[in-house]
Amino acid sequence: MKYFKFGLSLVLTATIFYVLNTQMGSIPPLGKFLNPYSGIWQNETDENIKETIEIPGLSDNVSVHYDDQLVPHIFAQNDLDLYKAQGYITAKHRLWQMEFQTYAAAGRLSEIIGEGALNYDREQRRKGMVYGAENSLKVIREDEKSLSHIQSYADGVNAYISQLKPEDYPVEYKLLDYKPEPWTIDKTMHLLMYMTDMLCGRDSDFEYTNALREFGEDTFDFLYPDFYNFDEPVIPTDTDWSFIDTEQTPMPQSELPMDSLSSVMEKPNPHNGSNNWAVGPSKSYSGNAILANDPHLGLNLPSIWYVMQIATPEHNSMGATLPGTLGIISGFNEHIAWGETNATRDVKDWYKIEFQDETRTKYKHGNQWKNTTVRVEDIRIKGKETFKDSVIYTHHGPVSYDHTFKGDSEMTGYAMKWAGHIGHDFVSLFLKMNSGKNYEDYKDALSNHVAPAQNFVFASTEGDIAIWIQGLFPNKWEGQGKFLMDGSNPDHDWQSFIPREFNAHTKNPERGFVSSSNQHPTDSLYPFYVFNDGYDSYRNRVINDFFRSKETFNIQDFKDLQNTNFNKKASELLPYMFENMDTSGLTSEENDILNIIKNWDYVSNIEELAPSIWDSWWTNLYPLIWDEYDQKEDMVLKKPFTYNAISMLKNNPEDEFMDILDTPEIETSHDLFLIAFKETTKELIAWKAENGDYNWQHYKGTYVAHLLQGLPAFSRFDLPIGGDRNTVNAAGKNWGPSWRLIVEMTSPPTALGIYPGGQSGNPGSKYYDNYIDEWAAGQYNTLNFLPSNTATEAIISTQLLTPKQ
């Protein structure tokens, strides 16, 4: 009996130990997770911003002043100490996120999450994310200064990681039961590739090829025009291009392959975009240039941005940093301010590859067979065997699609040519910018930039304003890269690049302001091939109209513009719909809803019902136009852009695309308005019955999602923010203004900034999401720029970093 009892209690003890110490599916190991001395309770704490910290390798003391927003103001004696401190302090507040994003970039999420992430990881590998990062690291290794800076940053991160005890790990590590690995300079490159992919990793070549084949050239050009009938490019239309003496590459006589793919890789969110603008002294209320920037990205916690001031005796700058890389990305120093929007140019093209045989060791190029190389990608999977993926490389780039991945033939594949793979020193760009003093320094900082191409806005205390659309752009022949190309035809290769000095730019334009919001870079007179690949059609006109509306602008005007919810898109279609829709057969319920939207002033504010009606109406209407697309199965297609769709609804109401193929009648756009409207009323009534009033805040339901699959416990929902993705305040459901900056170029500059998050990455900190409510309400924090290493009344605590003896 006692043996039995002993055995039973032994088994019980072992079982409970095993159960509480092991991750079961998504349930963390509960003993580890919930105990008070190394579990999550240790994360139930505020940041320690007081004690002195010893860091190995520092050459001198570094002061870190924290203000009441938990923004660190770092003062070091030299650059190496500065970037070491930046790495340390960023890791201290954002370690899990920094590391997680680099895992995501490099296609390593399966190591943390398990098999569910395998497909994502394969896509990252097949896009050549690490290949691109390696190419850039090669360039950086040749520059001793850049290399030492990026290495210092890594040393700083590691100084933080190495003193962590398991109880100190951020809560996400405890949740997934893993631990941080040492930081490397490669990881910074991975993070930069993550941004590069997010911003210039989008293309529609396969989709356009399919549309061209299915609809023919005339219809294609009608559906996807290169330019629209309004002209508000980034670079003002009166710009003189006569200084450009390089010609556009002539178009070769050749055939394009008309191949089809039934599915393609996940693309970056097409709504990733941004606004920036600056007014010069003539348009400023104070005579100082004023600059603004708000990048629209996915809304996540911890936020993609982290605010910092970083200073040495030589330079002193402040603004938004990207955890994982060094310098200030969108911000200002004592002399200049800078910000970015995405240039959205097509820098990713696809080539059909013809292999010599099934071994795929050679592929055709011109009249020869060239050798391929193979990169074996080992994707480690939590709790499973490693997955090996062989990716073939050609001189174009990785053969992302082949018979092992979304393709169907062993003899063909599709290779990617992407500016993101071209090695460049993205680190030095921002370090030069951070220490810049005037327009020439800004221009010099940008001079070697490759990708992601950005519209870099600029303002200085000297009163200069400028915008450069900078990046490395292939000098394409007319139509090159809009469609899939022939990888065996050397004429289809990128022939040359547009010399960077001929990239579109403007300095102190006559109109007194510069602006960009991801619209067309130039008018059609710019002497290089640029086509419309999803450029903004709404925000740019609202912004430019605003700056033409009066003589001078002040800070409140800037705030108002960043927060404007005026819905230009709705204002351009709804009046036409009201006029042309047959309302004779509407029920009284339908009429009530119609009357609400008829009385709308086109401002998408949170308490209004009309923006929800508009949103639902448009969402139902748009696919009705393009039912022809849905009938074409087994191929990827991209439906035409909103602006063109609206233009067709109004100007070509009887176009054959308006007809719904499934019905015997021939519909016009006017019929579609009614069909969509009836669907909308049905939807909204049902929504109301389930959720209550469909005011815009609740109906849209903007949320900021935790990076780890949007864990609801660590996310914020139903935020009271108006606007939609086409308003200047581009707050969609889960993306929007990820950082808002306004800088007036006083001496020193006066700046405001806010982002939907908080400085701490710890969900247990009150600083985790404390900016969100103010951000939603359109309020700003003062950026307490310290002119020197002296704490002002804004500083609540100073932490000293000292060399470890």
Add this chain to the structure above:
Amino acid sequence: MNKNLLNFLLTLILVGVTAFVLPWWSVMLCAFITTMCIPLKKAAVFFVPFLAVFLFWFSYMFFLSSSNDYILAKKIAVLLPLGGNAFLLILVSSIIGSIAAGIAAVFGKQTVLLFKQ
């Protein structure tokens, strides 16, 4: 002194001492050792270490969480899911540690019985 009380105090002290040195399962080890040293009878074998660990864990968690306005506890109580109730999370967490300790104590008692002829 009452054996139950003695066992209780010894467990409490051991748990406190090992808390910051060993992983979470130190509570199991402590209960096991205490029971070997001061064997108890019947239900007390389980419940005395259970209560000691419960007291320690509960108080410590309560101290940590209350001084931070239960910010994280409320979120973890959504994650697990316990309706966002921080107290419930403290209770559940404490019981988890206590049960583990109690069972380890029972095992300790059975080990003593096995070798004590």
